[in-house]
Every structure is written in structure tokens, then in C-alpha cells.
Amino acid sequence: MGASLSSLTESESTAANGGRPSLGDIPENCVACVFMYLTPPEICNLARLNRAFRGAASSDSVWDSKLPVNYHQLLDVLPQRENYECVRKKDIFAALSRGVAFDDGNKEVWLDRISGRICMSISTKAMLITSGEDRRHWNWFPTEESRFHVVAYCQQVWWFEVSGSVKFPFPPDIYTLTFRVHLGKFHKRLGRRVCNFEHTHGWDLGPVRYELFTSDGQHSVSEYSIHDSDQDDASAYLKRGGNWIEYKVGEFIVSSSDPATEVRFSMKQIDCTHSKGGLCVDSVSITPSDLKARKRKGVGVSTYQ
Incomplete structure (x- = not known):
């Protein structure tokens, strides 16, 4: 045979x-x-x-048949869009699947190479951070572990709030929005990844609240405590391995790409009775809900790919 x-x-x-x-x-x-x-x-x-x-x-x-139904709208975010007017659909798919940065490079959209569906990542650089300009509370450090090569690090604050928004012609689908965070600060020492939890404190005293709103009235709220051992023992795993985790904010449904959907999102812990710190915030991801398996209660360990 x-x-x-x-x-x-x-x-x-x-x-x-x-x-x-x-x-x-x-x-x-x-x-x-x-x-x-x-x-x-x-x-x-x-x-x-x-x-x-x-x-x-x-x-x-x-x-x-592999491109989103509104791929012409997606081409609008491409630099030098006119170069794609007369090229083959195969080349358009290849260009979109490699990822296209927009909004000064702080947001990126791409096609999933298996399903051809839209995924998006939004850097913390594109978000509003309360006291983010005060280096006593927040600073930035470069890392290859982020798609955007830089993450925000919360040193110590009383009022913790990170929020942002995006307006985009998402194709019809059901999407999940998540925040990607890291407990402690990491660096390389003698070629090995080392995590420092020296400034990590306060997150066990109250949950972090996550919210999303869409322009057509959808609203979702989630609350997680980073130190909650009931969440598949996520905090213990983080302290041992110092991994990134994704917290699911919620889902939203897009029924039409015209008009474009605006999504507003936030992550906050505004209980000012105690300070908190020692937390990295990388990005927000928006992905079709069935493309990525999630852990129970929406918390999943992740690595940058």
C-alpha cells in the first residue's frame, strides 16, 4: 500500500x-x-x-473562505493598505495571520492560523493607569515575555485601577476578554529566570474586580482574589513558578461588524484601607471564546507565544 x-x-x-x-x-x-x-x-x-x-x-x-467576512475592513489597519488591493487572497491571509500592530504599536490584531478568526492583544501602554506617571507607584521594564516587549509594574499603591478601550470591526462571533498579569517581578540571573516577591503584598486582603462594557449595552463583571487557593491553587503555583496567568473578565457577542464594536474594560482594587503592590500587568487579550481552553473559574496559567 x-x-x-x-x-x-x-x-x-x-x-x-x-x-x-x-x-x-x-x-x-x-x-x-x-x-x-x-x-x-x-x-x-x-x-x-x-x-x-x-x-x-x-x-x-x-x-x-478562510478570511473573515469583513476582511476588507481589517485591511484598513494595515500600513500601506494600497499594496494589498490587487494581491492574492492567500497573501492577504498570510499578512493578517502574522499580526498587524496599530494605535502606535500598542495594539495588535491577527488571524488565528487554524480557524482564520480574529484575535487581539492590547498593551498596558494603551491603557489608563491611576498614578501611572508616578514612579514611586508604577514603573515599566522591558521583557521578551510580552508581545509588546514591555510591562507595567505596580510597586505600591492604595488605589489600584487599570482601564482601557478599543473600537474595532470585530467579525460576528463570541469573544472572551482576559487580563494577563504576573505576581512578583521577574528578571534573568546567570541565564535563569528569577522571580522577586519582595514588594508583593495586599492582594490577599480583598478581591480584584474586572469589568467590561460594550457599545451595544453588554456588561460583564468578575472578581478574583490572587491569593485564593480555591482557584485550582493558582496562587501557590504562581509563587513556586512565577508564571503569567490570565483572568477572564467575561464574554461579549458581536452580531455585526458594522458599526464597529467599542469595548471598555477595567481591572481595579480600590479599597484604600490597605496598600498593595508587587504585580505586573502585561496586556488584555480578546479571543474567540472556543479557541482557548480556560481553567475552572476563568484563571489559567499562560506563557507568551
């Missing part, structure tokens, strides 16, 4: 294969119809088989 399959894939035509049928005999338009049901990585792998498969893998009809 292996030899038979090899002859099918290696031969371009029946004549070249001694009269036996081969994959090269399948009409390109038929291959394109099959490709519409496959994922982009599967299509790219099959394109290596023969000329017909390569031609089908470059077909606009195939890649049009």
Missing part, C-alpha cells in the same frame, strides 16, 4: 504513471473544492504534492 500511495503522490499524470491514475489527474477546481473544508496548515502541506494541488492552494476561492 505504501508503494501504491507513493506512486500516486509522485506522478503528475496517468501517462507518466504507466496508465494508472494519480493525484495529478484530479482537476484543479475539484481539489480547490476539497481545500475549502481544510485548515490553512493542511492546505499548505498538501500543496507540496503536485502541480494541481499547488494551483488549487493558491486559488482565491479557497482563501476567500
Whole structure:
């Protein structure tokens, strides 16, 4: 069977294969119809088989089915948009899946390479931080662990509040919004990652409140205590490994990309009876809800990819 399959894939035509049928005999338009049901990585792998498969893998009809319905609106955020007016849909998909930064590089949107659905990340640099300009309370440090290569570090505050917003033509879908945070401050020492919890305090005295609002009236509220051992023992895991975790704020539904959906979000702990500090805030992510598995109660350990 292996030899038979090899002859099918290696031969371009029946004549070249001694009269036996081969994959090269399948009409390109038929291959394109099959490709519409496959994922982009599967299509790219099959394109290596023969000329017909390569031609089908470059077909606009195939890649049009992989792009969001409103991909023309997404092109508006691309620098030099005019360069994409006459290119193949395959190249447009490739450009969008690599990620496109906008809003001075503080926000990034990309297509999931498997499903072709929209994902977004928003840097803390694009958010409003209470007392964020006071270096006694907040500062910034560079790191390769962030998509934006910089994170905000809360040294010590009484009023903790981080908020932001984004207005974007999200394609119809159900989205989950999360905050990505890190307990303690990390750095490299002799090539090893080391976490410092010297200034980490106050988070066990009250929960952090997360909220989101959308322009069409949707509202979601969540509260988590970073030191709550009931959340899959998340705090103990953090103190041992010093990992990033994502706190789920909530979900929102987009039924139409016109008009664009505005999403406002916040993370706060404004109980001024005690101070708190020693927390890094990296970004907010907006992702189709079924693309990423979440831990119970919305808390999941994560790494930057």
C-alpha cells in the first residue's frame, strides 16, 4: 500500500504513471473544492504534492473562505493598505495571520492560523493607569515575555485601577476578554529566570474586580482574589513558578461588524484601607471564546507565544 500511495503522490499524470491514475489527474477546481473544508496548515502541506494541488492552494476561492467576512475592513489597519488591493487572497491571509500592530504599536490584531478568526492583544501602554506617571507607584521594564516587549509594574499603591478601550470591526462571533498579569517581578540571573516577591503584598486582603462594557449595552463583571487557593491553587503555583496567568473578565457577542464594536474594560482594587503592590500587568487579550481552553473559574496559567 505504501508503494501504491507513493506512486500516486509522485506522478503528475496517468501517462507518466504507466496508465494508472494519480493525484495529478484530479482537476484543479475539484481539489480547490476539497481545500475549502481544510485548515490553512493542511492546505499548505498538501500543496507540496503536485502541480494541481499547488494551483488549487493558491486559488482565491479557497482563501476567500478562510478570511473573515469583513476582511476588507481589517485591511484598513494595515500600513500601506494600497499594496494589498490587487494581491492574492492567500497573501492577504498570510499578512493578517502574522499580526498587524496599530494605535502606535500598542495594539495588535491577527488571524488565528487554524480557524482564520480574529484575535487581539492590547498593551498596558494603551491603557489608563491611576498614578501611572508616578514612579514611586508604577514603573515599566522591558521583557521578551510580552508581545509588546514591555510591562507595567505596580510597586505600591492604595488605589489600584487599570482601564482601557478599543473600537474595532470585530467579525460576528463570541469573544472572551482576559487580563494577563504576573505576581512578583521577574528578571534573568546567570541565564535563569528569577522571580522577586519582595514588594508583593495586599492582594490577599480583598478581591480584584474586572469589568467590561460594550457599545451595544453588554456588561460583564468578575472578581478574583490572587491569593485564593480555591482557584485550582493558582496562587501557590504562581509563587513556586512565577508564571503569567490570565483572568477572564467575561464574554461579549458581536452580531455585526458594522458599526464597529467599542469595548471598555477595567481591572481595579480600590479599597484604600490597605496598600498593595508587587504585580505586573502585561496586556488584555480578546479571543474567540472556543479557541482557548480556560481553567475552572476563568484563571489559567499562560506563557507568551
